[in-house]
Amino acid sequence: MSINIDQVSRRFGTTTALHPTTLSIDNGELVGLLGPSGSGKTTLMRIIAGLEQPSEGRVLFGERDVTRLHVRHRRVGFVFQHYALFRHMSVFENVAFGLRARPRNERPSNDEIKRRVFALLERVQLDKLASRLPAQLSGGQQQRVSLARALAVEPEVLLMDEPFGALDAKVRVELRRWLRHLHAELGFTCVFVTHDQEEALELSDRVVVMSQGRIEQVDEPTLLYRRPINRFVFEFLGETNALSGEVRNGHLALGENAGLDLSGVADGPVELLLRPHEVALATSPSAGARLPVTVSAIAPVGAEVRLELEATWSTQPWQATLSHAEFERARIARGTQCYALPQQLRRVDEASGALVDMPLPNQGDDRP
């Protein structure tokens, strides 16, 4: 079922939780609503659910205008952060609940209910635990039961509010992978809320980034990460290194012994952003970039080594990430003094806040 949000807004007294917002979600799409606390994600999801009425605008499921339709008649399934399973019912009965609660003329036979519930429990790999009570399951298993219960009534749209928020990091990662597979198999339309960037980027077909009641950007995860449209999205999606100062005659002077050539950039204030993996380290400056740094911390994290770099030209330390092989080759230790070489630069356009790709400073032949 496709979903069309058409100029939907929501005010609570004098607070605008959601400014007029338009968003189309395709049939079978898995869409993550991502943003900091108070950005309007939950409000938008509750409006899709029918738990909240918009102040203005329309919500369409397919061609059908559901704006004034009660939540009970919208055919949406819910999964919440705290698995609200019925404690006194077995896993089987929890999943069967929605089917048994249907009016008599729509209710499947007992045999049919059993067949459907077991088919779903197999999908969520819990068929062997059908007779257990929720308290006899792990948090991750309980959340899988919640999902099976939500899917049992064959909702047109599945809505999930921080579905894995209460689980520990390792279980979250497992459940994400599992949910992606399940979604690929069953193809339900799904909207979920999260404030966890990694979760949004890993799970979603498209991510909706929100801030202060507005949509900032909607894109596929890889595009979103590579081409954030403004400073907010860039900073929200990952670690950020920033560099700012005044450009004069194509050069950004950063104190006595540091600077960057920015030929073609007009005189005036400039603000540049780059990611930790876009910083290379060298034993000498390049022709166009002289950014001396001192390595102040080293942390191996998974496949990469994260370095913290202190510099006289930046109030915040910079971050750089190297592969383990690069790290070995560079012979870096805490206290090592070297030079940061930007491999990619984006400028924040002062007027619009948009990010503009910049040509790199001349790296010259003296680059080691």
Ligand SMILES: Nc1ncnc2c1ncn2[C@@H]1O[C@H](COP(=O)(O)OP(=O)(O)OP(=O)(O)O)[C@@H](O)[C@H]1O
């Ligand atoms: N029922 C309400 N009454 C008054 N203000 C509300 C109500 N619901 C939400 N708000 C306000 O609307 C804004 C958006 O809230 P919303 O819950 O949608 O944000 P969120 O992005 O989901 O945040 P969180 O991640 O903390 O849940 C906030 O400023 C919030 O205080």
